[in-house]
Amino acid sequence: MQPYIVILAGGLGAKLWPESRHSKPKQFLDLLGTGRTLLQMTYDRFLPKFSKDRFLVITTKKYLNLVKEQLPELDEQQILLEPIRRNTAASLGLVAYLIRKLDPDAEVIVSPSDQVVFNETAFFGVLDVALQASRIGHRLVTVGIQPHSPETGYGYIQYLEGTTDPVKKVKTFTEKPDLALAQTFLESGDFLWNSGIFIWKNESFIRAIELHMPEMAEVFEEGDPYFEGPEEAAFLRKAYSLIKNISVNAGILVKSDDVYVVTGNFGWSDLGTWRTLFEFKNKNHGSNVAEGHALLFDAENCFVKAGPNRLVVVQGLKDYLVADSENVVLICKIEEENRFREFLNGAKDKGAEFI
Template sequence: MKVVIMAGGKGTRFWPRSVERKPKQFLSLTSKETMLQVTYGRFRKWLPRESIYVVTTKTYRSLVEQQLPDLPADHIIEEPAPRDTGPCVALTANFFLRREEDEVIVTAPSDQYIPDDEALMKALWKAEQRAESDLAIVTLGVIPTRAETGYGYIEAEESAEGIRRVRRFIEKPSHEKAQELILQPNMYWNSGIFIWKPSTIAYYMKLYQASIWKRIDLPGDTWKEGYSELPKISVDYAVLEKADTIWTVPVDFEWDDVGLWTSLERIHGTDEHGNLAEGPIRFLHSFNNIVFTDKAKTVVIGAADLIIVSTGEGLLVCHKSDEQLIKQVLQEWEREEEGGSERE
């Protein structure tokens, strides 16, 4: 088995701590080590470094090298530009096939919280056995513990075995829909961890995303020239929701994709007033807030259910119920700035 850690995302929802020049996978959010270092260390406990790879964009290669000095240089798969996980996974598969290697690979995000390394290892070994079969895609399905609207869901068939066939993928639901889903049997969170062979990825990319695969599967380095023109599409949309040979291994270990500020409450806990703070911060008559400041003294009085983050990059003040909108606001702001530059 090989593991490929995907570390090319921008982590927009963690702005202003996570910014384009140094996104969240390169930050220390869940421990003293960065998210990337924790993920790499998790797999190094039971795999040699020769079996671990990192796929990232050209922009972040130097950060990967700085944070993972143990990783061989030729184990960094470099994207010329960020194009979401669809092209990223296709490029990864092509990387191994060019080297005539077709062992099962695990494609795993770099920014997840999984404290039980042994339970993860056992689930992946189980998944690997099924992924050896022709055209089999395997994912880890996390048994849900709450009505979560930030995750996609997997509905699987009933089975007495430790692995189940996937019936369908469900997009991020409303709160009401999420409450319904978690009451249904054989329903799991989509962990975003996939286990498959490079040849399996290639087969489905050729079948469902032929134009992407054709552009990546060019001789030599010629594929790099048009990579930035590829569509931005997730691997879920590109392949998983279309393929018909998908399995899930149900897992019940503690797991979080650390996608939002509120996920840090589940990992670090809060004080007796429900506040989570990092930095020189004082509270008065304030409850259930998340506050971060990297330098400036901060006083929070009479506030509740807010996310307040102050760094040299900017200031965020957001009600917890609206944190899913952070990415949207930043994207709109970016488009406005780009439009202004073009007019100038």
């Protein structure tokens, strides 16, 4: 049987605010102007290789209608709804216990819903290597991206050196380092960006949950009679009140001795910030990106995105983002992505309609 393709689609995309909103975060937006949203592009990427019935999308109940609207090909049973956001350990734990009920021998490929891949042939070559590796023992395999700059918005994976095997044992995980540490990682040569793409036998991941998050295993074990039934939603509301809000990296992978990484080099980005989105856009002679009704004068290295009903005129700016979206206009240094939580908290104080 083919692996299950699990697409994580519950994130908020905070660093692409105000374009990405709580009501419609970035995975549901067409950020590249292709006519397809990031969620749809993720589905499109896997569909030629895997049967439609092997897809599962996990999100929160708030986004059910968006998923149904954008992926009408899926049955509603293929959309798993978390009652509240509890981070990726809970999301993948729920998926694992549900899949165990459907197919005890299943293999799983986990993909975020908000990434782009430009070399799909190389991408699936890496997945083939990772699938083969995941069949050995209880390995949990992740895909690491060969870094080309000291990015502070990505997590990093350090692997053990001394082998030419493309599948390497993971030594450490580091979440979003500061610039100096990211530069050190880049220069060391044994660190990769953490893509958040995972490959494993479902039973291997459940074993890891039982070992490293036994309290979560106990909660989901009790759900077996309710999964796929009329009482599932009520059970999940209770279960999620008991589960930790923690990432799969922090809750399981950093504690496990069975984690391996395969290096990927297939034109990857998670489009997590305005700066990374800016890198993918075609630029004019001043290295600017102007979208919508935008006029730039004496500007350099700026990203100006105007809304459909407003003319935005910018003069004399360098290295700035100007984003006009619905009822918010954001003007900030394009490199100041680490301040977006501060911006959002200020916007929230002004009213929920601004976030």
